[in-house]
Amino acid sequence: MIYLDNAATTLRKPPQVSAAVLEALRSCANPGRGGHAAAARAEETVYRTRKLASEFFGLEPEQICFTANATEGLNIALRTLVRPGDRVVLSGLEHNAVTRTLTGLGAKLVPVTAPIFDADRWAEAFAAALSAGASCCVCLHASNVFGALLPVDQIGALCAERRIPFVVDASQSAGLLPVTPERWQAAFTAMPGHKGLLGPQGTGILLCREQPLPLRFGGTGSLSMDQKMPRELPDCLEAGTLNVPGIAGLGAALGWLRLQNRAELLKREKKLLHAVLRLRALGAELWTGPDQIGVLSFRLPNRDPEETAARYARAGVALRAGLHCAPLAHRTGGTLPEGTVRLSLSVLTEPKEIERFLSVTKSLLK
Amino acid sequence: MYDCYLTVRSVTWGQKGRDVLDRAGLRCRLLRAPREIAPGGCAYALSLPQRDGIRAEAVLDRAGVPVAGSWIRRPDGSYVRLER
Numbered sequence: 058m059i060y061l062d063n064a065a066t067t068l069r070k071p072p073q074v075s076a077a078v079l080e081a082l083r084s085c086a087n088p089g090r091g092g093h094a095a096a097a098r099a100e101e102t103v104y105r106t107r108k109l110a111s112e113f114f115g116l117e118p119e120q121i122c123f124t125a126n127a128t129e130g131l132n133i134a135l136r137t138l139v140r141p142g143d144r145v146v147l148s149g150l151e152h153n154a155v156t157r158t159l160t161g162l163g164a165k166l167v168p169v170t171a172p173i174f175d176a177d178r179w180a181e182a183f184a185a186a187l188s189a190g191a192s193c194c195v196c197l198h199a200s201n202v203f204g205a206l207l208p209v210d211q212i213g214a215l216c217a218e219r220r221i222p223f224v225v226d227a228s229q230s231a232g233l234l235p236v237t238p239e240r241w242q243a244a245f246t247a248m249p250g251h252k253g254l255l256g257p258q259g260t261g262i263l264l265c266r267e268q269p270l271p272l273r274f275g276g277t278g279s280l281s282m283d284q285k286m287p288r289e290l291p292d293c294l295e296a297g298t299l300n301v302p303g304i305a306g307l308g309a310a311l312g313w314l315r316l317q318n319r320a321e322l323l324k325r326e327k328k329l330l331h332a333v334l335r336l337r338a339l340g341a342e343l344w345t346g347p348d349q350i351g352v353l354s355f356r357l358p359n360r361d362p363e364e365t366a367a368r369y370a371r372a373g374v375a376l377r378a379g380l381h382c383a384p385l386a387h388r389t390g391g392t393l394p395e396g397t398v399r400l401s402l403s404v405l406t407e408p409k410e411i412e413r414f415l416s417v418t419k420s421l422l423k
Numbered sequence: 424m425y426d427c428y429l430t431v432r433s434v435t436w437g438q439k440g441r442d443v444l445d446r447a448g449l450r451c452r453l454l455r456a457p458r459e460i461a462p463g464g465c466a467y468a469l470s471l472p473q474r475d476g477i478r479a480e481a482v483l484d485r486a487g488v489p490v491a492g493s494w495i496r497r498p499d500g501s502y503v504r505l506e507r
Contacts, residue, residue, distance in 0.1 A: 089434045089465075092455040104438040117487075118439050279433040281464035292433045 059374045059410045059417075064201050064229055064352050064381075064401035066251045066258055071405075073309040078257055081305035087298055089278025099301050106308030107291070113311055114246075114264055115239055122263045122294040123304055127228040128154040129272065130247030130263035133294060134224045135193070137270040138244065139164045143192035146183065146221075148207055149389035150200040153382045155226060159195075167191070170389050173205045174346020180211040191221050198230040202386040202399065203344050204352030206230075213241035222267065228252060229352060231262075232314060233323060233404065238264045245269065253403070255314065256307030259300050265290055273297060322404045326351040329402050332411045339418055344390060344397065351402030354392065357422065362398045365421070369398075372417045376400055427476035428468040428494040428502070429483065430456050436488055437467035443486040449475050459502045460494045468494075476505075 060068045081102055086095035088103045104118070111118040124130045131154045139145055141163030147155060149170040159166050169186045171178035187194060194216045199206050209225055216223040222244040227236045232253025238246045244267040250260030263269070271286045275296035280287050287293050330351045337343050344354040357365050366378035380387050380396040387393045400414070431437045437453045444451045449471060456468040471479055473495060483490055493505040 100434050100438070104435065107435065108442075119435050277433070279465050279467075283463055287432065289432050289436065291435055 059413050061400045061402065061406070061410065061414060062375045062377050063252065063403035063406070064399060065377055066249075067253070067255055067403045067405070068375075069403065069405045070255050070257075070306075071310060071313040073313055074256060074306045077309035078302045078306040081302040085301045085305065087278075088301060090276075090298075102301060102305045102308065103299060106304045106311065109308055109311040109315065110262055113315070114236055114262075116264055116266070119290045120265050122265055122269075122291040123299055124247070124261035124263050124294070125259055125300070126251075126261040127226060127247045127249040128158075128261075130245070130261050131155055131195075131224070131226060132158050133263055133269050133272045134245035134247060135159060135162060135164075135195070136272060137267070138193040138222050138224065140192070144190065145193045145195065146186045146191040147195040148179070148183075148197060150197060150202065150205065150207070150386040151195060151383065152197070152201055152226065152228070152386075153384070154228075155195050155197075156385055164192075168385060168389070173200070173203050173344065173390055174348060176206065176208040176211075176348055180208045180215070183212045184215050187215050187219055187221060190219070193222050193224060195224045195226065197226040197228065198234065198236070199227075199350045199352070200383075200386055201229050201352065202381050202383050202392075202397065203354050203390060204229070204349040204401075205346060206234075206348040206350065209241050209243075210237075213243055217242040229350060233319075233326065233350060235319075236264075238266055250303070250307040250310070254307065255310035255404075257303045260303040260307045262307075263294065265294075269294055271296065317404070326402050326404060326406075329406055329408060329411055332408065333400060333402075333414070335415055336418060339415070339422060341418070344392075351406075353400045354390070354397035355400065356397055357418070362396050365398050368421055369414075369417060372421070374414055374417050425452055425470040425472060426496045427473045427479075428456065428460055428470050428496065429476070429479060430460055430466050430468045430491040430494065432466065432489065432491055434467050437469060439486075440469050440483050440488040440490075443483060443488055444469065444471070444479055447478075447482045449479050449482065451475075451479065457502070460492060460504075466491065 085099035088099035231248035250256035362378035451471040
């Protein structure tokens with residue numbers, strides 16, 4: 058199979074990842090729940106990943122909170138910062154992980170729109186929307202539909218000037234691009250562990266620069282007599298048994314990424330994306346621009362996206378069609394109601410897979 | 424003899440504290456705190472020689488690692504809390 062659905066999850070991982078998962082399954086008990094060797098091994102496994110992540114993102118280990126996915130992290134962040142009726146400024150490219158959570162909280166959503174690939178216009182639009190005040194601002198680093206990069210450093214500065222807490226969804230960028238919550242002045246930054254970070258599914262990280270409110274309540278292996286949740290990070294967000302095998306795999310993935318030349322990885326992905334853009338010459342409609350990661354929306358002429366993706370699947374190419382859980386992004390991009398076909402790369406995508414994809418495309422267009 | 428116990432509120436803080444002390448050249452062990460020094464239930468302690476206790480607390484304080492309590496284990500196995 059030619060797997061080009063990496064924005065959903067990366068399927069190909071460094072071999073160390075599955076080895077670490079298996080080793081944890083065999084040897085790790087419940088961290089923070091016992092003084093025996095298997096519990097201590099689990100504690101060390103979890104801490105090793107926490108420390109690697111803290112170095113990766115420039116924070117302290119306790120500011121790294123493990124979640125099940127980016128959605129959980131965004132839920133924690135937004136439930137901490139937003140109350141019913143609050144005005145929340147967000148990009149018009151946000152995922153349902155943000156918009157459904159805000160809707161559920163009874164917030165007043167103020168989506169900001171701009172030409173998808175024009176970072177300056179995004180910054181101007183955010184400045185205008187934030188000038189009317191907001192309880193919170195949410196912005197993704199890179200769009201899961203169009204791959205567009207948003208100027209989160211500028212938006213973070215705008216929020217800081219106005220003392221508006223800033224939440225970043227780094228779901229599509231973490232692992233590939235520098236994720237710098239200190240520079241962005243972000244209160245919270247959420248990400249999955251299983252996309253660009255190359256860890257297992259069921260893992261995620263919330264980077265906390267502010268005190269969060271717990272989403273889950275329960276045992277933390279600390280201060281057990283107290284019936285209130287501990288305030289200390291990371292315990293206040295990590296009630297219940299952690300996904301130790303997943304966290305072990307995520308640690309192995311972070312260890313692998315740390316050894317890579319990330320500028321080279323980015324350059325490689327841009328080169329692959331450039332090759333994919335030959336789709337245009339084949340007659341496809343593309344959504345592309347200068348600041349774009351390896352996520353591309355396209356449509357083949359006179360073909361419904363779902364039908365297109367089904368035909369690619371039959372030819373052994375994995376893509377994703379439809380709305381990508383981001384109807385707001387499709388509204389902003391003018392691609393409702395049918396959405397687009399999305400192709401997404403990973404640092405482990407091979408050039409020959411792009412060639413095969415283009416060859417399948419040619420055959421589909423015959 | 425590792426007879427000084429600095430209690431911390433979670434295993435993560437204990438692990439971070441251990442790293443901080445290690446970088447300062449202070450050897451310690453991270454262990455589950457004995458019940459006598461964990462009145463709130465379930466805590467962890469950094470155990471180290473008594474002679475290093477005061478320096479270790481200062482190092483942890485500078486690194487922002489909160490110490491919940493400082494204890495000495497007497498030869499008879501009982502613990503005495505140090506007020507600093």
